[in-house]
Amino acid sequence: MNASPVVELVGAAYAYQDGPTVLSGVDFGLAAGRSTALLGRNGSGKTTLLRLLSGGLQCAEGVLRLNGEPVVYNRAGLTRLRTTVQLVVQDPDDQLFAASVGQDVSFGPMNLGLAEDEVRARVDEALQALDITALYDRPTHLLSYGQRKRAAIAGAVAMRPRVLILDEPTAGLDPHGQERLLEVLGRLRESGTTVVMATHDVDLALRWADDAAVLSPDGLRTGPVAELLADQALLDAARLRRPWGAAAAQVLRAHGLLGEGEPGPRTPQDLARWASAVREG
Structure with a gap:
């Protein structure tokens, strides 16, 4: 990528307590307006990488940079990061907690201390983007799985991030639900949002993404999606099919x-x- 990254990891390493090193020496940057598919076998470190990018985890080695500046892991630094980078986890039930969809989506903007009319504008904008305006008053526990997925993404979109990170967003969705979600992500990309998606679906990655990032025992490789997913040696190392x-x-x-x-x-x-x-x- 030629453009300067909005957010990037440089020399990043991470190991869970009393566990092996999950990632080591990772360099990974995300340029504005690009879509990236993150691929790798189970246990390769995809979720860990996404959490490092979003500030949910802190590098044991290396640095996370936002607009070229190292992220400071205090309240002000993390607030600055999370107004730019938003992570949507794989299971929407781990993210949704409010009584209704409208309340849940408004939580992030309200925590920014925005005026009430600005919060409502952001909520309306996010619900419209995800095509769930009619669910504003719906209790979250009465939503279908696909609706919960979109409500969780709407909560992130309401923060108006420059980078939206999604961990296996199509998992558990039927084909129709997957296509509706991809349409939403397409509209977000067109509006200039950088979108990163962890997925096991190589066919989806090839048709959806501009770039790919593939985790294998040899480390992380990045590049144009068509180029990387035609590299059989890389696919074999990452245990991915062509x-x-x-x-x-x-x-x-x-x-x-x-x-x-x-x-x-x-x-x-x-x-x-x-x-x-x-x-x-």
């Missing part, structure tokens, strides 16, 4: 139907459009 689109591109190139520099299909729809263009050409 994405559908990357496999299709390999077959097309083997038959001379796709040039080395040409991007391959990321979805079945891409392949159908490509095939139609070849037939018409």
Whole structure:
């Protein structure tokens, strides 16, 4: 990435108490307006990395920087960080706690000491972005799983962060729920929000993200998503399967139907459009 990172880890390491080192020597920066898929096997350190980026954990070694300045882990420093970077955890029940959706989404802005009309504007904006305006007065315990996921994300969006970090946001959602969530994330990206998603779904990563960050026993590798997810040695080390689109591109190139520099299909729809263009050409 050429742009200066909004938030970045430099030489970061972390080990849980009485446990092995989870991450070591990690350099990872997030530039404005990019979407990044974070991939790796279970236990590779994805959630730990996300919590380090959001200030939920503090590096044992290395530094977390916000807009180029080291983050100070006091009340003022963490407030500054969390007005820029918001983390949404995997299980929405670990995040939702208020009696109603409106109350839950308003909690963060209220803690910033904003005026009541500004809080309400942010809540309305977030609920609209997540397409859950009708749930404003709904008790959180009466929401479906997909609704709880979106309500948890709305709480983060109401803080108007520049960076939104999501830990396995599509886990537990049916295909329709996944598509609705991806549409929401697409709108947030278009508005300039940097979005980071930890996921096990390599096909989703390939079609959704600009960049990928892959954790393996050899460390963290970052780069354009299509490039990294075509690297079979990296995928094997991270215990990830090759994405559908990357496999299709390999077959097309083997038959001379796709040039080395040409991007391959990321979805079945891409392949159908490509095939139609070849037939018409």
